[in-house]
Amino acid sequence: MQKPYKFDVAIIGGSYAGLSAAMTLGRARRQVVVIDSGKPCNRQTPHSHNLITHDGKTPAEISALAREQVFAYPTVHMHAGLVIKVMGKDGAFTVMTEEGQNLEAKKLIFTTGIRDIMPEIAGFSQCWGISAIHCPYCHGYEYSEARTGVLINGEMALEYLKMIRNWTADLTLYTNGSAEFDQAAREKMLAFGAEIVETPIARLDHENGYLKMLHLTDGTAREITALYHRPAFVQHCLLPQEFGCELNPQGFIKVDEAQKTTMAGIYAAGDNSGAFRGLTGAMAAGTVAGARLNHELISEEY
Numbered sequence: 001m002q003k004p005y006k007f008d009v010a011i012i013g014g015s016y017a018g019l020s021a022a023m024t025l026g027r028a029r030r031q032v033v034v035i036d037s038g039k040p041c042n043r044q045t046p047h048s049h050n051l052i053t054h055d056g057k058t059p060a061e062i063s064a065l066a067r068e069q070v071f072a073y074p075t076v077h078m079h080a081g082l083v084i085k086v087m088g089k090d091g092a093f094t095v096m097t098e099e100g101q102n103l104e105a106k107k108l109i110f111t112t113g114i115r116d117i118m119p120e121i122a123g124f125s126q127c128w129g130i131s132a133i134h135c136p137y138c139h140g141y142e143y144s145e146a147r148t149g150v151l152i153n154g155e156m157a158l159e160y161l162k163m164i165r166n167w168t169a170d171l172t173l174y175t176n177g178s179a180e181f182d183q184a185a186r187e188k189m190l191a192f193g194a195e196i197v198e199t200p201i202a203r204l205d206h207e208n209g210y211l212k213m214l215h216l217t218d219g220t221a222r223e224i225t226a227l228y229h230r231p232a233f234v235q236h237c238l239l240p241q242e243f244g245c246e247l248n249p250q251g252f253i254k255v256d257e258a259q260k261t262t263m264a265g266i267y268a269a270g271d272n273s274g275a276f277r278g279l280t281g282a283m284a285a286g287t288v289a290g291a292r293l294n295h296e297l298i299s300e301e302y
Contacts, residue, residue: 007031008297010095010105012083012237014038016279017270017286018111019066024290026073030297033103034070035095037082045129046209050137051279062279079103086239090265091300107297109289110245110253110261110268111282112237119151119176119231123204130209132227138278139226140167146225149174149214151201156230158185161194164228169193172222174214176200235272250275259289267293 009025011018014036025032047056054062071078081097086108088094095103118125124132133139148168152160153175161173171194179186179198189196197216204227205213214224233251241247245261245268246254252275253268255261261268269285271277 007033007077007103007105009033009107009109009293010035010093010103011109011111012086012095012239013111013113013270013272014067014078015063015111015113015270015282016066017282017289018109019063019070020283020286021109021111021267021269021290021293022076022286023070023073024287025294026070026076028290028294029075030294031075031077033077033079033105035079035081035083035097035103038080047142048279049139049141059279083237083239086243090263093265106265107293108266109259109286109293110237110240110266110272111270111286111289112235112240113271114233114252115236116231116233119229121176121201121204123206124229127204127206127209127211127227131206131211131225132204132229134228134230135277136164136167136228140164143226144168145170147223148172149224149227151176151227151229153177154180155185157181158188160228160230161189162192165192165194171195172197172224174201174227237272240266240268240272257288258292259285260292 008030009032011022011034014034018034022032022034045059048059048062049055070076081099083095084098085096091106093105093108145168147170149172150161150164151174165171173194173196175198177200199216199218202215202217204211211224213221215221240253244263248254253261253273255268255273259267259269267289269289270282274285
C-alpha cells in the first residue's frame, strides 16, 4: 500500500460543487485533494443553461474549463478514483480509494450528488436530461410552446403543472395510473387547458434521447416533445450516512447555513444536500463550504 499523503481537506466528488470548494480552499492556500470517479449525474445532458458566461455549453465543456482553472493552483491536487471507505475523526480522517490508496486529511467535504431513480418506462432513461427533464429553469426555454407532458401524480401535481404552464400551454398531465388528487385540483388543471391522462405509459419512442412518441398501455400513442418528471432519488454515495451524517426528511444530507453536516469536520455541498438542482446552486454551495471550512481551520489554528 502506498504511503499516505496529508491534506488540509479532502473533497470527495469533483463536479461543480466540489471544484468550487476546491478553488476557494486552494486560493486560501490550503492543501486540497479532489477525489473523483468521473461519473457526473448530468453527463447525458447536451447543454447547460441559466449559467451566465457559459449558457448553452455542454456540461463537459464547463467542467473541463473549471478543472483547468482549479488545478492550475499548486495547492489543489486531483486524484482519479472511487472512495470506498472513510475512517478517523475530525482533524485526522483517512479516505481509502478502490485502488488501495489512503489519503489523509484534517477535514472532508462530500460533493457526491444524488442518484435519480428512473420510472420503469422503456426509453425514459435514454431521454433523461435531454428531453425527459426535471427543471424548467434549466431546460424550459428550449421547449417553449412545445407539446409537453408532465409525469407526476399526487398532491404536488397541480403546483408542478402550474409552473410548467409558464413555458407552454400545450400541456398533458400523465398520472401513470389512477389520479391521486382531489376534484378541486382536477378542475383547476382543466381550467387552464391541461389534459389529464390516467392510462399508464408503456414506452417512449425517441431519437438519440429526443422524444418523438409516447405509447400508452391501451395501445394509443401521442406525439410528444418534452416530458417533465421529478424522480425519486437516493444518495449517490452512502459513506456520509455510514459515517454518521444525518439526512433530513427529504433524503438530503442535513447541513447548516455553512454547509456543515452533523458530524464534526465534515461538510457537504451540491445536490446531495439541497433541493435546488442546478449548476449555479451547486457552485454557490461549494464556495460557501470552502470558505466556511477555511474559517473553521483558522479558528482551530489560532
